[in-house]
Amino acid sequence: MTQAARCFLAIAEAGSIRKAAGRLNLSASSVNRHLKQLEWHLNTPLFDRVPTGMRLTDAGKLLVAELQTAEQRFARLANDIDSLKGLKQGHISIGVVECFGREFLPEILTELRRDFPGLSIDVHIERNSVLTEKLLAGTIDLALGFDLPEFPEFRTIADYHIxxxxxxxxxxxxxxxxxxxxxxxxxxxxxxxxxxxxxxxxxxxxxxxxxxxxxxxxxxxxxxxxxxxxxxxxxxxxxxxxxxxxxxxxxxxxxxxxxxxxxxLTEHLRLCVNAHRDHSHVEEILAPRIGRDLRRVEQRLFDFLQQPVQM
CATH class of the missing domain: 3.40.190.290 (D-Maltodextrin-Binding Protein; domain 2)
Structure with missing residues (x-):
C-alpha cells in the first residue's frame, strides 16, 4: 500500500490530519501533502473539511472500502504464500483405502513430489475404520475412504459416488x-x-x-x-x-x-480433513490439488464404464 493510501486511511480513522500524523509519526504538513496528491490523482475530493475535523465524501467512503478489501486480500495472499512455503518444505500424512493406494495414488504422489520437491509424504494404506480412527486422532492429515462417518470433526473436501x-x-x-x-x-x-x-x-x-x-x-x-x-x-x-x-x-x-x-449401488468415496486441526497448507493448497486429481480419476472410471462389458 502506498504512503498516500496509508495517510488517507489514517485520516479517515482518526477524523483529523493532526491525529493521523501523530499515529503515523509524520508531520501534519506531510500527511496533508499526501492527501492532496491522492485527491489530485483521483480528481475528486475525498474529505469535506468541517469544524469538527475531516468527514469522508461519498468518493472517500468508496475508497476506504476498496483499500480495506485490498488489505484483506493482501493478508490472505501473504498467508497463502506462507502456507505454500510450508508445503514445499513440510510434511503431510495421507491415508487411503487399499484399492486407491494400489492403482491411482502412486501417480498422484509422483506429481506432488515433482511440483513440491521439498515435501515429504507418509502414506497409510488402511481400511475405512482405521482411516477414521487415525483422522480423529490427528495421525493423518487427509483421509480418502469409502463411506467415512459423517462426524462433525470431519470436513469433506471432495466426494464421489463409485x-x-x-x-x-x-x-x-x-x-x-x-x-x-x-x-x-x-x-x-x-x-x-x-x-x-x-x-x-x-x-x-x-x-x-x-x-x-x-x-x-x-x-x-x-x-x-x-x-x-x-x-x-x-x-x-x-x-x-x-x-x-x-x-x-x-x-x-x-x-x-x-x-x-x-x-x-454405489460406494461413497470421500476426501476429508479433521476440521478441528490446523491444516491451512493442506486445505488451501494440497487438498484442492488432490481433489482435482480425483476428478481426473473419476473421468477415467467413467470412460472405463463406457467400454463394452467384458463377457
Whole structure:
C-alpha cells in the first residue's frame, strides 16, 4: 500500500490530519501533502473539511472500502504464500483405502513430489475404520475412504459416488451367458464377500433384504485383494467397486458388470480433513490439488464404464 493510501486511511480513522500524523509519526504538513496528491490523482475530493475535523465524501467512503478489501486480500495472499512455503518444505500424512493406494495414488504422489520437491509424504494404506480412527486422532492429515462417518470433526473436501458391479472370472459361466441373471439370482450364487465391517457388505445386505433374500456367502474375507484373487480363480462371484477392479478389468483378468437394480449401488468415496486441526497448507493448497486429481480419476472410471462389458 502506498504512503498516500496509508495517510488517507489514517485520516479517515482518526477524523483529523493532526491525529493521523501523530499515529503515523509524520508531520501534519506531510500527511496533508499526501492527501492532496491522492485527491489530485483521483480528481475528486475525498474529505469535506468541517469544524469538527475531516468527514469522508461519498468518493472517500468508496475508497476506504476498496483499500480495506485490498488489505484483506493482501493478508490472505501473504498467508497463502506462507502456507505454500510450508508445503514445499513440510510434511503431510495421507491415508487411503487399499484399492486407491494400489492403482491411482502412486501417480498422484509422483506429481506432488515433482511440483513440491521439498515435501515429504507418509502414506497409510488402511481400511475405512482405521482411516477414521487415525483422522480423529490427528495421525493423518487427509483421509480418502469409502463411506467415512459423517462426524462433525470431519470436513469433506471432495466426494464421489463409485459404481458397484458384479465381478467374476472370464472363465466363469456368466462370462459366456447372453445376459446376466437378475440381481436377486446373483445374490443366491457362490458369493465371495467382504466381512461385515466393510461398507460394501452393508450395502449388499440392504439390497438383499429389500429383495427378500438372506445372504449366505461361500467365503467372507477381510481383504479386497483376496476376494479378487478368488474371483479370478473361478471360486465364485463377488461385488466390488469399479475402483477395486480397474486394473484387472483393463488387463482382462476379471469381468466387471454394473448392477442393474432399482436401488442405485454405489460406494461413497470421500476426501476429508479433521476440521478441528490446523491444516491451512493442506486445505488451501494440497487438498484442492488432490481433489482435482480425483476428478481426473473419476473421468477415467467413467470412460472405463463406457467400454463394452467384458463377457
Amino acid at each position: 459404481p458397484v458391479g458384479l465381478v467374476f472370472s472370464p472363465s466363469h459361466a456368466l462370462a459366456t451367458a447372453d445376459r446376466l441373471p437378475p440381481l436377486s439370482d446373483c445374490l443366491k450364487q457362490d458369493l465371495l464377500l467382504p466381512e461385515k465391517s466393510f461398507g460394501l457388505f452393508q450395502t449388499l445386505e440392504h439390497v438383499a433384504a429389500t429383495a427378500g433374500i438372506r445372504l449366505h456367502p461361500a467365503i467372507v474375507a477381510n481383504s479386497i485383494e483376496s476376494l479378487k484373487t478368488l474371483a479370478r480363480n473361478g471360486t465364485g462371484i463377488t461385488f466390488l467397486t469399479a475402483l477395486d477392479v480397474y486394473d484387472e478389468v483393463t488387463r482382462n483378468l476379471l469381468c466387471f458388470h454394473p448392477i442393474e437394480s432399482n436401488i442405485q
